[in-house]
Amino acid sequence: MSDLESFRAETRAWLEANCPAEMREPAQGEDDAYWGGRNATFQSEAQKAWFEACRDKGYTVPAWPREYGGAGLSPPEAKILREEMARINARSPLSSFGIWMLGPALLKFGTEEQKRKYLNEIARGEIRWCQGYSEPGSGSDLVSLQTFGEDKGDHWVVNGQKIWTSYADKADWIFCLVRTDKTNKYQGITFMLFDMASPGVSTKPILLISGNSPFCETFFDDVKVPKDQFVGEINRGWDVAKYLLGHEREMISGADNSERGAGIGAMLKRQAGEMDPVLRAELAMFDVDALAFSAMGEKFLDEVKVGKAHPAQPNMMKYAGTELNKRRHELVMAAGGSAALEWDSEESRGGSAARSWLRTKANSIEGGTSEVMLNVIAKRILELPGA
Amino acid sequence: MSDLESFRAETRAWLEANCPAEMREPAQGEDDAYWGGRNATFQSEAQKAWFEACRDKGYTVPAWPREYGGAGLSPPEAKILREEMARINARSPLSSFGIWMLGPALLKFGTEEQKRKYLNEIARGEIRWCQGYSEPGSGSDLVSLQTFGEDKGDHWVVNGQKIWTSYADKADWIFCLVRTDKTNKYQGITFMLFDMASPGVSTKPILLISGNSPFCETFFDDVKVPKDQFVGEINRGWDVAKYLLGHEREMISGADNSERGAGIGAMLKRQAGEMDPVLRAELAMFDVDALAFSAMGEKFLDEVKVGKAHPAQPNMMKYAGTELNKRRHELVMAAGGSAALEWDSEESRGGSAARSWLRTKANSIEGGTSEVMLNVIAKRILELPGA
């Protein structure tokens, strides 16, 4: 038996022993996820047991080095773990912006000390992080951000407002872009870290057109941040941010590919019974696009694996995937007719169709608007002038 | 009987007496039109008789003053004449860029002497004109034209190249935009008139993707133009050109409205028999757009009549109408299948479907591209900044 084969056998046995049956059921929503943090509570004993088993094994962040709380798995090993977890539908033990976003930034830009401290806290689910990038005045044009950290010698005093900070009201710490030099647009931003319990930090949840959301507005009113709480270099936070944005876009473009790539005509026909012939035709055209995009997703991931994908290709995937998803939900609404309009009835599961439809409208805005994606394709892939 | 009622009765009687039966049959193509000019020949005795009757009555240009060769009809009288001609399907007695384009320019900008000479020649079909605006390097950006007239005291020496000059190979004279001041972009163009028989003028017909066309490339090689052959003021030809462009755009947007506004699904079903359900759905969506646009055309013309239309509205009509027409012909091709692909067979009437389809692709280019139309709508109607 090769090393990898024996690793697979071990992993399978470990999962069999440690992943409770309940944790092999599909999650019913975001609430079913465990997010960790100071105030975390478990939904169930099973959730607790599964999280703790993974934490102790380093499996909340299997590919991170052991000294930072990971399991130090090699890429093929990590892939085997993913496959084996998928095989039994094991849920993710810990959802965390620390794992998805801050972690990769620290691994690349952090000091050894920062890595030891923050990565371990993240891996062990002790600190829940949120991200402070967007501001009301700087959406697509992120670098125009205004939140300002005034240099007070050993600390900054931060004032300003962030928006779209997911779960800011539940997070313990924030990683945050703060302007520290007003004279230099790109090289005047610092990637700061600070405690959300600091005096002067307040949050307000954002109600979306689709209803409640994890998003918040976050206000900083004379927040003191010690001068050692930053990643990378002072005034060079944009490098860190850009790195993470690329990371995020890739995640978004790869995510949900399975759902997005599937046809919907047959499902809607089953639900709706009869169907207007013109709607059927639109569904057929949609299914063509969806099935084709599914092949594109497969091709993209295959190419990413071997480094054949154009570095700007995630922008194209994000653009096409999100536009497709919006169309998908328009058609679901059309097929659902007046029943799909219901907003809070029990039969409509609390307006699930309508709320999902509305929620998808943000797909082409968050993580880079479709317009920005098209700009990037024009510039970096087609190399059009002045783009 | 009111004056207008008696005018209608007289007109009807005159038409009855003077419009030969053959001239009440629909024209089969552009060749059936009489264009006049030095080398004109009539297709038939009827065509000649009809033209001459109209010419003598001033009905080639009914609304022009009598002293310029018209009939001096008032707007309501001109409308009655149009209605009565339409009633018996009378053909136009004379097709002419002189009537459609140069005439209006002269009426607005010409000297009394020019009007007497040129308008009479146009009205009597003695001189056939062509238009020299576009150049290979200046399409949408017409004002960047390079054809240059060097001032030689009593004459200019013109050098350069025009493109898309319709019937340049058949025209007697040309009205032409020529740069006369290289230092002033807008106020450095003169609206010149000259004889196509002048030494140094040559033309070359343009073959289109749809086949033969009336368009030519026209070359000027040291063409001498006397200094009194211009309209408006020297270096102020752009004012004349702009006026004419607006005129042209209105003509294009109003033209063919009847054909463009009709649904096509029923006709194509009759021709094709059975139909793919997805194609049927697309035809249904098209027919919705076509019938709606037909109402728009009606509304636009009604509003133009009473001065209620936004002055930039012709741009919107041109944009929407030409894009619709392109879609119409895509669908005609789809419904026609492989039979519509035939290029020169007798059964396909010399590839009529395919050639018409290809020809429509120019609709959204000639007379102002769709992109320019959208720019104008954004700027002048929506008043968007920097548009």
Next chain:
Amino acid sequence: MPLYHDDDQTMLADTASQFMAEEGAIAKQLRHWRDRECKDGFGHALWKQMAEMGFTGILVPEADGGLGMGHVEAGIVLEEIGRNLTPSPFLTSSVIAASALGQASDDLRGRYLPGLIAGDSVFAVAIDEGAKHRPERIATRAEKSGNGFRLSGRKDFVVQGASADMIVVAARTSGAEDDADGVTLFAVPKDAAGLDHDAVRLVDSSMASHLTLDGVELDGDAVIGEVDGGREVLSRMIDAGRVGAAAEGVGVARGAMAMTVDYLKQRKQFGKLIGEFQALQHRAAHLYSEVEIARAVTIKAQQLLDAGAQNASLMASVAKAKVGKAASLAVKEGVQMHGGIGMTDEYDIGLYMKRDRALAEFLGDAHYHAGRVAELSGY
């Protein structure tokens, strides 16, 4: 008739525009009632004010105490309703039910029209059975019972049904589910025994009922039009409703577009007003073109309806379909061009998207009507 508003109509438009912008404004009506989870989904006081303006009886003949105007005028009011997203019973009561009552007996007219004109009554219409609009098929049965009828069946998407004093119900007095003949319209009073509303809130905060008719007993004089011959009244009523919904949709589209174009002139990104970006300019210009065309065909359909023209029903479908597409484009472009804030409940653009969706579905969406255009055209 020229396809623009004459002087009287322009005056009406000015009046309606001012009234709706003031009294029917989003903050004052839609958000107000929505945030209070109002069970009607609209304000009765506004309805009373609309009566004072004369709007409620706009389509009611002068002989019956109304203004005796046409669908062009009703459309003028509806466009302003749409632009302000004003929730009111105008479309169902003053356009659709009023259209049916126009064909009703003196007795029914006398019973119901004064309350409508005064803004005291609200009417609803019960046509759909199932989640999609398919008025060709009516399964709800009305059986002879003594001098009257006994109605049983189920109706869906009865907008403002639970708030209505009377509901116009399409039922089958003979024939099979999809027969053209055998349909009869009934004016069913709210207190009729056996009438049960399951009222649900829709995405646009309006209320609609799943209506159960469980042996509802009605007198013979509750019949609107002829027994077994209600298809024509029904069709006319539905056409009026479709053209009315199209007019409201034009208002929704124009309102969303105006908000968006304004935003393009204010929002800065990358050191420029976003309205300076040519890609957005072209999309906005295209949208303008689509909305203008939708408006033109809607006015055309109104005029044809008023003239009783043969192709009015075809053009009603063209208008409903074209507005469906144009308004959907307007709200989608609106939210996208607003970016993140367009997704927040705090901004109004999302409310346009919600209203558009409910309106698009009402009396048939663009797919349904495009299909109907094909059928009526013979393919």
Next chain:
Amino acid sequence: MPLYHDDDQTMLADTASQFMAEEGAIAKQLRHWRDRECKDGFGHALWKQMAEMGFTGILVPEADGGLGMGHVEAGIVLEEIGRNLTPSPFLTSSVIAASALGQASDDLRGRYLPGLIAGDSVFAVAIDEGAKHRPERIATRAEKSGNGFRLSGRKDFVVQGASADMIVVAARTSGAEDDADGVTLFAVPKDAAGLDHDAVRLVDSSMASHLTLDGVELDGDAVIGEVDGGREVLSRMIDAGRVGAAAEGVGVARGAMAMTVDYLKQRKQFGKLIGEFQALQHRAAHLYSEVEIARAVTIKAQQLLDAGAQNASLMASVAKAKVGKAASLAVKEGVQMHGGIGMTDEYDIGLYMKRDRALAEFLGDAHYHAGRVAELSGY
């Protein structure tokens, strides 16, 4: 299998790309033969060269003297053909007819494949009856006659039919017009008595025949596959053709797009390169996205076909439909963005539009295939 070309395939792509760009270039082939009104619509010398490259027998098993490669490899050649608009018998002969011959008897294979591989023979296929592709229905009849069959009927859109040495004809040996069973494929030699071509030039300068079979007598050994059981061979052959046409369409789309993007970088208007205008940038970027997706699903369909997967036929329709839409967008944007000169015969962009139209129609257009996707998906 990963959805990109492996090293061997990449090498083949380089070879094919270089060969077609040199030998198959527009000026050298398409314009050359078109301007001479060539009755074949392609050059036999090039076909011979393609044989020397090994392309002609790319799908023919090694046992039969071919390269024994798959549809991925055939698609690589077709994409380069498409990009250069190279007229050749490759799609009909080496892909479609070869696919049918793969199912044929040793005798037929021996009779026809060597000529194909050598570039000496050209084959055509006769499927359609009528102007639209509807292979579900076959009316051409083949009646038993002695040891063989007697074929009568009419076929349309037989591409390169009059130039072909052999035509694969789908005919009905039993059953009614739209029965699935009862279809038989025949290899009909060009000199068969009763075969009559009405050859017409198409918009893309290719030649196609209206074929009349007037009691064409064939031996029993002209049957490809089983008598009455030809539907499966036919389907496989058609799927191969559809995926092949999709690959060629991807080439057409990419060729048109490349020309257009180049033009955007050269043409100046209003003092700027037109590629600087954001509205055009966004349209070009959208086009890029569509063409990439079309290419991905085409490669997917090729792989599924090679694997004999169950959903290969579905994915063939997805690919044909998606490419149909993407390539149509590419040529339309191409002509529009070129402006006036795009309308002239002198520039090549219009040739892409013409070829795209003919290719889109061949073996079913996007409407047909979207409908087929719906049917195969069960709605």
